[in-house]
Amino acid sequence: MKGTASVCPYCGVGCQVAYHARDNKIVRVDGRNGPANESRLCVKGRYGFDYGRHGNRLTRPLIRRADAPPKSADAEVDPADPSRYFREASWDEALDLAGSGLKRIRDEYGPKALAGFGCAKGSNEEAYLFQKLVRTGFGSNNVDHCTRLCHAGSVAALLQCLGSGAVSNPVRDVMKADVVLLIGANPSINHPVAASWIKNAVDRNGLKLIIGDPRLQELSRRAFIHMQSRPDSDVAMLNAMIYTIIDEGLTNEPFIRERTEGFDDLKRHIRAYSPEAMAPICGIPAETLKLAARTYATSRASMIIWGMGSSQSQHGTDNVRCLISLALLTGQVGRPGAGLHPIRGQNNVQGASDQGLMPSSFPDYKSVDDPVARRRFEELWSCKLDPVKGLTSMEIIDAAYDRKIRGMYIMGENPAMSDPNAHHAREGLAQLDHLVVQDIFLTETAYHADVVLPATTYFEKTGTFTNTDRLVQIGRQALDPPGEVRQDLWIEQELARRLGLDWNYSGAADVFAEIRQANANMAGITWERLEREDAVVWPCRNEGDPGDAVTFIDSFPRGRGLFAPCEIVEPDERPDAEYPFVLLTGRMLEHWHTGTMTRRSRVLDAIEPDPVCYMCPEDLEALGVEPGGLVTLDTRRNRISAYVRADSKVGKGNVFMAFCFYEAAANLLTNPTLDPEAKIPGLKYCGVRVTAGGEPIGGTGFGTQVKSGATAVAH
Amino acid sequence: MAAQPQDVSTETVCFSLDGHEVEAYPDETIWEAARREGVEIPALCYKPDQVGLRADGNCRVCMVEIEGERLLQPSCIRKPAAGMKVRSQSERARHSQQMVLELLNADVPENRAYIPDSRLARWSQQLDVRKPRFEGRSQPPPDLSHPAIAVNLDACIQCTLCVRACREVQGNDVIGYASRGSSAHIMFDIDDPMGESTCVACGECVAACPTGALSNAGVGPRDWE
Numbered sequence: 001m002k003g004t005a006s007v008c009p010y011c012g013v014g015c016q017v018a019y020h021a022r023d024n025k026i027v028r029v030d031g032r033n034g035p036a037n038e039s040r041l042c043v044k045g046r047y048g049f050d051y052g053r054h055g056n057r058l059t060r061p062l063i064r065r066a067d068a069p070p071k072s073a074d075a076e077v078d079p080a081d082p083s084r085y086f087r088e089a090s091w092d093e094a095l096d097l098a099g100s101g102l103k104r105i106r107d108e109y110g111p112k113a114l115a116g117f118g119c120a121k122g123s124n125e126e127a128y129l130f131q132k133l134v135r136t137g138f139g140s141n142n143v144d145h146c147t148r149l150c151h152a153g154s155v156a157a158l159l160q161c162l163g164s165g166a167v168s169n170p171v172r173d174v175m176k177a178d179v180v181l182l183i184g185a186n187p188s189i190n191h192p193v194a195a196s197w198i199k200n201a202v203d204r205n206g207l208k209l210i211i212g213d214p215r216l217q218e219l220s221r222r223a224f225i226h227m228q229s230r231p232d233s234d235v236a237m238l239n240a241m242i243y244t245i246i247d248e249g250l251t252n253e254p255f256i257r258e259r260t261e262g263f264d265d266l267k268r269h270i271r272a273y274s275p276e277a278m279a280p281i282c283g284i285p286a287e288t289l290k291l292a293a294r295t296y297a298t299s300r301a302s303m304i305i306w307g308m309g310s311s312q313s314q315h316g317t318d319n320v321r322c323l324i325s326l327a328l329l330t331g332q333v334g335r336p337g338a339g340l341h342p343i344r345g346q347n348n349v350q351g352a353s354d355q356g357l358m359p360s361s362f363p364d365y366k367s368v369d370d371p372v373a374r375r376r377f378e379e380l381w382s383c384k385l386d387p388v389k390g391l392t393s394m395e396i397i398d399a400a401y402d403r404k405i406r407g408m409y410i411m412g413e414n415p416a417m418s419d420p421n422a423h424h425a426r427e428g429l430a431q432l433d434h435l436v437v438q439d440i441f442l443t444e445t446a447y448h449a450d451v452v453l454p455a456t457t458y459f460e461k462t463g464t465f466t467n468t469d470r471l472v473q474i475g476r477q478a479l480d481p482p483g484e485v486r487q488d489l490w491i492e493q494e495l496a497r498r499l500g501l502d503w504n505y506s507g508a509a510d511v512f513a514e515i516r517q518a519n520a521n522m523a524g525i526t527w528e529r530l531e532r533e534d535a536v537v538w539p540c541r542n543e544g545d546p547g548d549a550v551t552f553i554d555s556f557p558r559g560r561g562l563f564a565p566c567e568i569v570e571p572d573e574r575p576d577a578e579y580p581f582v583l584l585t586g587r588m589l590e591h592w593h594t595g596t597m598t599r600r601s602r603v604l605d606a607i608e609p610d611p612v613c614y615m616c617p618e619d620l621e622a623l624g625v626e627p628g629g630l631v632t633l634d635t636r637r638n639r640i641s642a643y644v645r646a647d648s649k650v651g652k653g654n655v656f657m658a659f660c661f662y663e664a665a666a667n668l669l670t671n672p673t674l675d676p677e678a679k680i681p682g683l684k685y686c687g688v689r690v691t692a693g694g695e696p697i698g699g700t701g702f703g704t705q706v707k708s709g710a711t712a713v714a715h
Numbered sequence: 716m717a718a719q720p721q722d723v724s725t726e727t728v729c730f731s732l733d734g735h736e737v738e739a740y741p742d743e744t745i746w747e748a749a750r751r752e753g754v755e756i757p758a759l760c761y762k763p764d765q766v767g768l769r770a771d772g773n774c775r776v777c778m779v780e781i782e783g784e785r786l787l788q789p790s791c792i793r794k795p796a797a798g799m800k801v802r803s804q805s806e807r808a809r810h811s812q813q814m815v816l817e818l819l820n821a822d823v824p825e826n827r828a829y830i831p832d833s834r835l836a837r838w839s840q841q842l843d844v845r846k847p848r849f850e851g852r853s854q855p856p857p858d859l860s861h862p863a864i865a866v867n868l869d870a871c872i873q874c875t876l877c878v879r880a881c882r883e884v885q886g887n888d889v890i891g892y893a894s895r896g897s898s899a900h901i902m903f904d905i906d907d908p909m910g911e912s913t914c915v916a917c918g919e920c921v922a923a924c925p926t927g928a929l930s931n932a933g934v935g936p937r938d939w940e
Contacts, residue, residue, distance in 0.1 A: 028931060030922065031922065033766050038766040038767055039765055039766050039767070039922070040767070040884065040885065040917070040919060041917060041918060041919075042915070042917050043863065043915060043916040043917055043918070046863075046916075046917065046918035046921075047863045047916060047918065047931075188915075192885075192915065192917060195886075196884065196885045196886055199885075199886025200884075200886060203883075203886060222886075589915060602862070602933070603862045603863045603916075603932075603933075606862035607862055607863070607916065
């Protein structure tokens with residue numbers, strides 16, 4: 001059995017896999033010897049392949065019934081039987097209604113009354129067509145995707161200080177590093193195969209691993225230092241490290257002289273941030289901060305890997321600026337094993353951003369307010385383009401709430417679960433005159449839709465996906481789509497035609513050819529080469545270039561690297577007497593993001609079937625709750641109940657919860673306050689009150705365990 | 716990633732394999748050089764296709780005869796030397812390989828396959844090893860406590876590929892090898908049921924297992940023939 005050579009649909013690591021199918025059903029997944037995974041996989045990649053056959057799968061277009069209950073943020077539609085709200089329709093009827101509804105709003109209220117959320121799980125080709133549809137069909141830059149909730153802070157800081165938002169070195173460069181500084185990331189859970197390389201580097205090469213995170217993690221036992229900082233104190237912690245490096249003369253003077261600017265400003269600024277002054281703020285002893293700084297600065301090659309803990313913050317951009325300063329001060333960038341790696345969450349969040357699925361930039365990060373770039377895209381797409389930056393995700397939802405945005409096209413995203421203060425997001429969605437959702441299941445977002453277009457799962461399409469290492473990889477179709485499900489590219493094209501665009505793409509390869517024209521960094525990658533080699537890293541500007549796995553070797557895209565000094569800014573919402581705990585959110589190993597896929601996967605849902613949160617045993621005891629008992633979490637926004645686990649990895653005074661459970665959606669609780677520059681919300685930090693007991697939790701997932709026997713699963 | 720040309724030394728070692736002159740790269744084992752030459756030597760505790768799993772030389776099914784040496788040698792860890800004369804299919808080598816297979820077959824249940832592509836079954840067939848003449852061992856019960864991975868240690872040949880996969884490749888440090896002699900067995904954490912262990916179900920052990928003692932739960936061999 002040879003299987004279909006493809007890539008894993010889950011995280012940004014981009015593991016190559018072989019799908020073995022029988023009777024149009026995947027029965028086994030094997031790892032292939034890809035550059036990122038060398039045949040390794042994790043539980044999601046190896047066992048989370050069956051969700052596409054769940055009985056909830058959308059197989060026909062749906063249209064909101066004329067006699068459906070009125071739209072409401074609190075609407076709860078049963079994804080197994082949405083017939084009270086929706087009726088089935090033909091593709092023609094659904095597409096005509098979807099398109100005419102958007103067109104009417106555009107013509108009546110203007111292009112800025114429309115917006116689109118594209119998808120970081122879709123292919124490069126789908127992302128490219130999506131942003132092109134919004135820019136040329138809707139007529140504005142109101143297009144965004146979940147990168148806004150993810151690495152927006154990283155990209156803003158990297159673009160400002162270095163001129164490129166992508167990673168400088170692949171994950172596997174940890175094998176060439178002597179020190180890794182891992183901040184705000186928990187790769188054993190979220191990027192397990194990436195974590196395996198870090199573990200190998202510690203075990204085999206004696207890598208010194210320095211972790212900064214309020215929560216201990218699986219990798220902590222291999223760490224040289226784990227700085228268990230107070231939540232939301234990264235700037236204090238990192239400034240203390242910067243102080244030490246300058247104070248103790250550990251800077252790389254030639255590097256600073258030849259490749260950076262703004263050092264004097266940083267030097268002056270940092271005087272107020274001695275480790276002794278910062279220790280009480282971040283909760284790390286001054287000597288530990290100094291040791292971490294010395295270890296990072298003086299090693300032969302140090303790499304920084306960071307995740308949502310850094311960027312998904314009200315101070316996300318500042319946190320990352322500090323990390324960049326560390327690398328620039330010490331010259332720990334631009335060499336094998338020395339660099340900066342914001343580890344990407346979604347399998348194609350790098351690619352979706354590369355293809356311009358953002359309100360500020362065209363493909364290749366060309367700013368929409370740059371007249372030269374705009375002219376280039378006006379020529380390529382043969383139409384006038386909006387020179388004004390569009391709204392970001394959160395701003396779009398706010399504008400929908402305020403009825404300034406009246407129509408939306410959402411492909412694959414689930415803001416009703418993933419946005420902070422999710423009830424507000426649901427209110428915004430319910431306010432829309434016209435919402436078109438394209439997805440594989442009736443998501444919490446689709447509850448508010450007017451038209452639902454049934455889309456393909458990852459396994460049912462061919463396309464390219466760019467992993468966290470900038471590696472463009474080809475995913476190949478392993479299954480035929482069920483029922484009347486159509487290819488996402490086809491759906492986008494049909495919708496575009498109904499908005500008056502004359503699109504005639506024959507398939508993914510055809511779209512990829514246009515991407516090469518739009519994106520200079522990918523211009524050298526041919527479809528044929530991808531088919532032959534499975535993976536090519538960008539930048540690859542000319543055909544035949546090998547592609548550069550390590551960048552910033554001689555210079556930065558902006559020329560000199562910029563030191564951007566950062567001050568400590570009080571968070572919007574400190575714990576107080578009323579809400580004394582800190583709520584940290586994130587993910588768990590078995591469940592992906594909002595749970596749409598993994599909670600419908602038999603194995604994954606069986607391992608983690610119930611909504612759980614985590615607290616340290618001391619706090620649980622003080623609360624008088626046994627592990628496994630019910631607790632209620634209250635914030636200034638909302639209240640949920642969940643089962644609680646005793647977990648000594650969680651710091652005292654903190655509660656951790658993943659946001660994948662619709663029965664107890666953690667994001668109903670989170671704080672929507674935005675980073676002022678990147679507009680990323682501080683999803684990982686807010687005050688919460690924890691009380692024993694609570695409302696019994698209704699529902700058990702999506703009935704995956706009960707129904708996924710032979711009977712209820714769609715065949 | 717593929718080895719870069721500059722990383723590969725071109726100095727080779729000439730030796731004789733089954734009467735033919737062959738060349739091996741400096742770091743190659745006899746087994747690897749043989750495979751490149753199209754000579755298949757049995758392997759169970761060694762799985763070169765799964766990158767990162769080192770050879771251990773413990774199952775002894777890959778034994779070869781080296782002229783001038785009193786003992787047979789495991790080809791998966793033995794490197795050739797210049798002028799060495801190796802016989803992988805001599806009567807003595809074959810007899811040893813077959814005997815190892817027969818002894819291992821005595822340990823595992825007859826007529827019960829957990830996977831369709833058991834390497835033990837394939838090599839037994841290839842080397843014409845029939846029903847074992849030896850008495851079987853007492854068999855441990857199945858452990859079906861985990862939703863993803865079925866544990867049937869009756870099919871386990873203690874090759875420790877799963878231990879290496881879990882500890883050395885994925886760094887999860889869950890699978891261990893406990894006790895001695897005929898009591899030796901694979902265990903999870905401190906001999907916990909797998910579903911209660913700290914296993915993260917990466918499946919690296921399942922991919923490595925040569926007999927299906929560790930296999931994907933809920934998928935019968937017939938599902939993917």
